[in-house]
Amino acid sequence: MTVARARSRDEKLFAAAVLRRSFELRGEEYADGYQFVYDGVLRDLGVEDADVKAYLRANLAAVEAAIGRKG
Numbered sequence: 001m002t003v004a005r006a007r008s009r010d011e012k013l014f015a016a017a018v019l020r021r022s023f024e025l026r027g028e029e030y031a032d033g034y035q036f037v038y039d040g041v042l043r044d045l046g047v048e049d050a051d052v053k054a055y056l057r058a059n060l061a062a063v064e065a066a067i068g069r070k071g
Helices: 009-026 028-045 049-058 060-066
Strands: none
Touching: 009 028, 009 049, 009 060, 028 049, 049 060
């Protein structure tokens, strides 16, 4: 049995930022489902929304590249 390595804080923030940005691009019709999923992801990863927003501002190009958007 292989044990997965622990994710770094930056990896956790990146994952949450990708999720947040993906839903932002989908529009308001997905807002309720997004909030439920996003809150759970934040809790599971042990990060705060304010930290994800700051990470997203500083790393928008990398996040957008990860979701297939070209800058």
